[in-house]
Amino acid sequence: MMHEVVTVAAVFSAEEIMDITGARLALGLMPDESAEVHTDTRTLPEGAWYVALSGKKYDGHDFLGDAFSEGAIGCIVGERPAYAIASTSFPLLAVIDPLDALAKLAKHWREHVSPKVLVVMVNRSEERCPAGKFCYDDLQVKHRTEYLRLANEDTGAVLNAVLDVNEPTERLIVEISPTSFDHISKALSVLDPDVLVISKDGYDHFRMSCTQQEFNEGLNATFAWPDASKCTLIIATSAQDVVIRSDAFSGKKIIHEDDDHSEDPDIWAARKACAAI
Structure with missing residues (x-):
């Protein structure tokens, strides 16, 4: 009898992200759920983590409000004095460099698979x-x-x-x-x-x-x-x-x-x- 193979992409809890990347809870409340990780608010699934990357043209930190509006579970952000987000309960996990944090998460998943x-x-x-x-x-x-x-x-x-x-x-x-x-x-x-x-x-x-x-x-x-x-x-x-x-x-x-x-x-x-x- 053939059994269908269930495939799963990477999901992380806030605690796992903090353990892997060295992030700290800079704002908001710790969620219990695990979720996928994405870098573009235009295609961000509801309930996913949003990573705020800084590029040549845009700074992902300018779109934290969009991530909140799209139903993100929380954001991975760079260490800054303040963030452009009105909600005080929305979780922001702060790291030194969001791109390096994303690399650590990707490396962790590559080693897991x-x-x-x-x-x-x-x-x-x-x-x-x-x-x-x-x-x-x-x-x-x-x-x-x-x-x-x-x-x-x-x-x-x-x-x-x-x-x-x-x-x-x-x-x-x-x-x-x-x-x-x-x-x-x-x-x-x-x-x-x-x-x-x-x-x-x-x-x-x-x-x-x-x-x-x-x-x-x-x-x-x-x-x-x-x-x-x-x-x-x-x-x-x-x-x-x-x-x-x-x-x-x-x-x-x-x-x-x-x-x-x-x-x-x-x-x-x-x-x-x-x-x-």
Whole structure:
């Protein structure tokens, strides 16, 4: 008899958020319920936590009233002298940095679900890198697999997507296009990939937007997440390997020019990734 598998996304109580992030109750009353975590009041489900992130154009703290009106259970906010919210019972959990708090929650959920993670790093100007789709089509045949297409999304959106990954998930494919070295560094630290694919144009954006020294320093910092030595790095073209051949990455490396190949470099990389994970 077949039994339907019940899937569950991340939910947190106020107490759990405080334990994981170091938050304190800055205002309001502690709720007993657990709820999902979201970063956009425009799509905020009723009864969810709202994380007030500060971006280039908007400050999420300006929308605490909207979160209250939409029925949020409470908000995760940065430490401030005062908050733009009339209710004194609405819970605000204050942290030093809401983005770091969101990263800690996403990391906690990634470790709880514990899938094998494959990250495909693509150029943000590419229409579509075939590697992620190829890996999904291959892996989903035998494994419960989720595929997150997050090219051109900012750090907050990437972290929020990790919290939406359902349990159980056995293989998680995440396609990202880094907008900055800090962005990719935080994403890799949270995702802690088992396999990382650099597509054929995976970080051309950086080469065009910074000096060679800045590029080298940024790349070294990017590949320094705590468990990087356990990751297999697959590089689709040898042209991307200027720094990776050094000590910038401590894990196993599979490089395009080191292997026989006659197909599209990204498909080659996808085949290697599926075999490695």
